[in-house]
Amino acid sequence: MLELKKKSSFRKRWEKEIKAFLNHKIGMIGLFGVIFLVIVAILAPVIAEPVSGYGNYEDKLLKPSSEHLFGTDDMGLDLFSQVVWGTRSSIKVGIIAVILALAIGVPIGLISGYYGGIFDTIGMGITDIFLTIPMLPLMIIIAAIAESNSINMVAFIIGIFSWPSIARITKSSTLKVCGMQYIEAAKCLGIKTKSILLKHVLLNASTPVFINLTIVMASSIVTESSISFLGLGDPLTHSWGKILHNAYQSGAFGTAWWYSLFPSLAIIFFVISFNFLSMGVRDALNPRISRE
Amino acid sequence: MAKYITKRILKGIVTFLITITLTFFIVRLMPADPATLLMDPRMSEAHRQQLLKDFGLDKPLIVQYFSFLRNLLKGDLGISFMQKRPVMDIIMEKLPWTLLLMTITQFITMAVGIPLGIYSGHKRGSLFDQIVNAVAIFGISIFVPWLGFTLLYIFGYNLAILPIGGAHTPGIDGGLEYFLDVGKHLILPVITLMSIYLANYVLYTRGSVIDVLSEDYIRTARSKGMKEMRVLWKHASKNAMIPTVTTAGLMIGRMVGGAVLTETVFAYPGVGRMIYQAVSQQDFPILQGAFIILALSVIIMNIITDILCAYLDPRIKLE
Numbered sequence: 001m002l003e004l005k006k007k008s009s010f011r012k013r014w015e016k017e018i019k020a021f022l023n024h025k026i027g028m029i030g031l032f033g034v035i036f037l038v039i040v041a042i043l044a045p046v047i048a049e050p051v052s053g054y055g056n057y058e059d060k061l062l063k064p065s066s067e068h069l070f071g072t073d074d075m076g077l078d079l080f081s082q083v084v085w086g087t088r089s090s091i092k093v094g095i096i097a098v099i100l101a102l103a104i105g106v107p108i109g110l111i112s113g114y115y116g117g118i119f120d121t122i123g124m125g126i127t128d129i130f131l132t133i134p135m136l137p138l139m140i141i142i143a144a145i146a147e148s149n150s151i152n153m154v155a156f157i158i159g160i161f162s163w164p165s166i167a168r169i170t171k172s173s174t175l176k177v178c179g180m181q182y183i184e185a186a187k188c189l190g191i192k193t194k195s196i197l198l199k200h201v202l203l204n205a206s207t208p209v210f211i212n213l214t215i216v217m218a219s220s221i222v223t224e225s226s227i228s229f230l231g232l233g234d235p236l237t238h239s240w241g242k243i244l245h246n247a248y249q250s251g252a253f254g255t256a257w258w259y260s261l262f263p264s265l266a267i268i269f270f271v272i273s274f275n276f277l278s279m280g281v282r283d284a285l286n287p288r289i290s291r292e
Numbered sequence: 293m294a295k296y297i298t299k300r301i302l303k304g305i306v307t308f309l310i311t312i313t314l315t316f317f318i319v320r321l322m323p324a325d326p327a328t329l330l331m332d333p334r335m336s337e338a339h340r341q342q343l344l345k346d347f348g349l350d351k352p353l354i355v356q357y358f359s360f361l362r363n364l365l366k367g368d369l370g371i372s373f374m375q376k377r378p379v380m381d382i383i384m385e386k387l388p389w390t391l392l393l394m395t396i397t398q399f400i401t402m403a404v405g406i407p408l409g410i411y412s413g414h415k416r417g418s419l420f421d422q423i424v425n426a427v428a429i430f431g432i433s434i435f436v437p438w439l440g441f442t443l444l445y446i447f448g449y450n451l452a453i454l455p456i457g458g459a460h461t462p463g464i465d466g467g468l469e470y471f472l473d474v475g476k477h478l479i480l481p482v483i484t485l486m487s488i489y490l491a492n493y494v495l496y497t498r499g500s501v502i503d504v505l506s507e508d509y510i511r512t513a514r515s516k517g518m519k520e521m522r523v524l525w526k527h528a529s530k531n532a533m534i535p536t537v538t539t540a541g542l543m544i545g546r547m548v549g550g551a552v553l554t555e556t557v558f559a560y561p562g563v564g565r566m567i568y569q570a571v572s573q574q575d576f577p578i579l580q581g582a583f584i585i586l587a588l589s590v591i592i593m594n595i596i597t598d599i600l601c602a603y604l605d606p607r608i609k610l611e
Contacts (some may be wrong), residue, residue, distance in 0.1 A: 129307050131542055132594055133587045136549025137567055141579045142318060144571045222435065226553055229437050230568055244437055248557075257445070264438035270432035 014113040020284040023127055027280010033273025040084060041091040048081035050238075050255045064258050072260035073243070083266050090221050093239075094157040097220035099211050101166045106209065109170025110197055114178060124171065130164040136226060144231040151234040152262065154227055158220045164268070173205035203250025207285050214278035218271045225267050240266050275289035294438060296602055303485035304595045311587045316360055319580055376571045379581035383563060385398045387534055387585060389459050390555070390562035394547055394555040396478060398540070405490045406536060407496025410529050416502060424494060431491035436550050440557035447480060454480055457559035477560075485554045496539055501532040521586045534605045541597035 001022060019029055040047065059076035071081035076098040112123030131180075142157050177183060178201065186196050221240075227233055228241025229248070247259040344350045345586065351359075363370070369379035411423040448456035455461070460474050505528055513523045548564075555564035563582050570578040 061535060129310050132307055132545055133311050134545045134548035134583075134590055134592060136552055137583045137586055138315070138318075138548075139566060140552070140571060141315075141583055143509065144574065144579060145319060189489060218433075225435060226437075226549070229553065230556065244435075248437070248441075260438060260441055264435050267431050267435045267438075268430075272429065273431060275433060 017284050021280055022192025024280040024283055025129055026276050027284065030276025032262050032276070032281055033269065034277055037087055038091060039268060039272060041088045042204045044084050044088050046076070048084040051081045051087055070262040071256065073246060073259060074252050074256075075246075079243065079262055082238045082243055083240065083262050086240045086243065086263065086266065087270075089151050089234075089237050089239040090224065090266075092151065093158065093224045094217040094220050096152065096155035097159040097162050098217055100156065101157060101162040101216050102209075103163075104160065104214070105163030106170050106202070108154040109167040110174055110201060110205075111175025112167075113171040114193075114197060114201060122172060123167065127164045130161065131168075135161050136151045136223065140230060140232060141224065143227055146248055151230060151237040151239070153222075154224055154233060158223050158227075162216050166209060166216065167214055174201050174207045177201050177204045211278050211282045211285075214274045214281070218274035218278075220271050221267060240264075256291075293602070297599055300598050302596050304591045306350075308313060308588060308591050311591075312361070312364065312584055314359075315580060315587075316352075317575065320356070320393065322555055331405045333415050335549055356474070358394070364584070369584065370577035372575055372578050374570075374575045374578075379577045381531055382578065383581055383585050384567070386561060386563045386566050387558060387589075390551055390564060390586075392474075393478065393481055393555070393560065393562060394544070394551055397547065398480050398544070400482060401486050401489050401493055402536075402540070404486075404534060406497050406529075407495045408538070410492040410501050410524065411534070412494070412530060413501030414505070414524050414528075416498075424498075428491035436484060436488065436553040437557050439487055440480070440554060444557070445485060446546065453520075459561050460557040462610045466552025480553050480560045481560055485547065485550050488550060489547060492539070493536060496536045497532060500535045501528060504532045508533075530604070534601065537597060537601050537604060541594040544593045544597070548586050548590060 038058070044050075056076045059072050060074060064071040068078050068080060070083060073079055083230060108123045112120040139157050143154060146153055150178065153177030183196065183200060186200060189230070222241065224233070226246065228239045229244045229247075231245050233239055233242050235243070236283075243263040244260055247256075247263075250259075252259050341350070362550075363523075367380055367381070371377065372379050372382055375382060406422060412424040415421050446457055447454040455477050459477050460470065461477075477530045501524075505524075510523060510528055513527050514520070551562065552564035552567055554560065556568045559565065563586060567579060567582050569575075570582065
């Protein structure tokens with residue numbers, strides 16, 4: 001009976017939060033943006049034929065038209081197709097970066113928050129260092145010396161440097177949760193540390209971590225685009241940054257506005273969608289902020 | 293205060309040591325070793341061994357590490373593969389430009405962002421606030437190279453009122469003319485680099501003003517009959533600035549990343565553009581040296597920000 005009651009109040013809270021999210025205009029715009037991007041990424045083969053190699057010389061730098069929605073590049077290749085396929089790479093990079101950030105950041109945050117003391121000093125010390133040093137130059141160096149610059153490698157490099165913010169958030173919410181009486185009660189009941197950490201602490205810390213993940217997702221795309229823009233991306237995969245790199249290299253950005261505009265809009269759309277989504281989730285779960 | 297400063301500097305030294313250690317091992321442990329990348333594939337094995345010996349790459353890693361540290365202390369960052377000159381000399385030619393760009397950007401961003409944030413936090417929910425918020429979110433999402441290109445396209449090519457690249461016009465040196473010329477070359481890069489960080493300052497300050505305005509001492513100030521503008525700018529703004537200044541330290545590290553992109557787009561002769569060129573030339577000593585110097589600059593700027601914060605908010609020292 002008690003179990004049932006607990007469940008229903010839990011569900012009620014959820015219903016309330018979902019309702020708050022549905023009423024959050026900016027959050028909903030973000031959600032639709034993200035869904036749109038995922039659909040484009042999945043349906044890329046249906047939407048546009050992949051292009052590669054060299055196009056026709058006559059098709060060089062064509063303005064946007066019904067045939068080439070976003071125009072063509074200096075090789076005569078369709079830009080619409082490249083932007084669509086670039087969505088796929090972006091989502092992929094984002095997911096890999098997020099998984100790695102979680103895999104490294106959450107344990108560090110949990111351990112330094114729960115155990116404190118020397119664990120906290122070391123864990124947060126490393127986090128501070130990673131937050132201080134300029135990340136992009138470091139990633140550029142690693143990408144430059146890495147043997148292969150496949151899109152997975154780039155995603156991996158971004159992922160292993162995206163965890164500090166996750167570690168910080170996990171730690172602060174772990175501290176908050178650990179101060180609650182029910183954790184003390186769980187300790188008194190003799191529940192194993194591991195299961196307290198995983199079941200109670202992690203579950204309660206998951207909301208702020210999730211909000212932060214959408215931000216990691218957005219910034220990983222900016223980083224990937226920057227790395228590709230500097231010519232260190234995967235030469236065989238379409239990515240928005242790579243299109244911009246080509247536009248810069250060909251010197252056509254001054255004459256062919258469509259060359260750099262569409263991939264840039266795609267990056268902006270991606271980042272705004274995820275930022276909006278995180279705002280919506282944050283406000284729905286934390287009504288105090290939304291009133292402000 | 294002296295104790296706090298000492299502690300902070302010690303922490304900075306530890307951070308720097310860990311950073312360089314990390315850099316050293318990342319560069320050395322990568323699958324492709326610098327020697328292989330440096331050499332022409334047509335070189336013979338004996339030649340390769342000789343080169344490895346010349347660069348000290350044949351010794352055990354730990355020996356290499358200590359000689360790397362020793363050289364670093366002497367200000368020796370190795371020899372550039374491409375230019376065959378000491379890396380330190382090359383970097384020192386470029387660093388002032390980067391520092392100039394970043395310092396000016398930092399000051400303008402704070403001078404514009406903090407008041408904007410304070411005012412929109414005060415006018416929370418108003419049209420002004422909503423516009424500032426919308427622009428800020430758009431600013432965070434913008435991609436630096438694209439903004440740079442667009443500005444170049446409009447002001448450099450179409451209107452032709454601002455220079456299209458570089459840091460100064462060759463031939464002009466000395467005097468007021470040089471000063472104005474350098475300033476003119478800075479306008480577009482500073483605007484580009486500002487775009488993302490401005491939004492951060494505005495949003496942080498806005499958030500903390502909203503918090504501060506509900507404090508008791510603000511109510512006291514109001515009930516004394518103090519004018520609202522004086523409450524806002526004299527009493528609330530000082531405390532509201534503390535979290536913003538704290539995050540400024542973190543922002544500097546990210547700004548270096550933005551500087552690499554901005555300098556590349558505007559052909560600005562700083563460390564960032566040098567990194568871009570070194571990447572295409574596979575010049576590792578330059579890359580490694582540039583990163584170490586940039587990290588050192590960021591760490592020093594962080595120490596300065598932290599000391600500034602402690603000055604603004606004496607409670608920090610107690611922690």
